[in-house]
Amino acid sequence: MAKLTIVAHIKAQADKIELVQAELKKLVPITRAEEGCLQYDLHQDRKDPALFLFFENWESRELWQAHMRNQHLQDYQAATEGAVAEFMLHEMTHIA
DSSP states (O other): OOOEEEEEEEEEOGGGHHHHHHHHHHHHHHHHTSTTEEEEEEEEOSSOTTEEEEEEEESOHHHHHHHHTSHHHHHHHHHTTTTEEEEEEEEEOOOO
């Protein structure tokens, strides 16, 4: 199984930054404890506080997909419905 890197780009609505940040932070300890999670780091842009980025490393794509089906992600989506302006997800392979 090949390691998978995920880069998730989340842009909050300007008036919902604090809500999105709080909900994203809730995901960190739960996800770090999941099987296959090697790294799960949340970042906030210094110039644009509405922009958040997750940098993740997983043992395999299969274990990441299991993570994506977990209840805590469904809870996050429900809590932030209408608060996220943009979401982009990149599945990356380490090459050097």
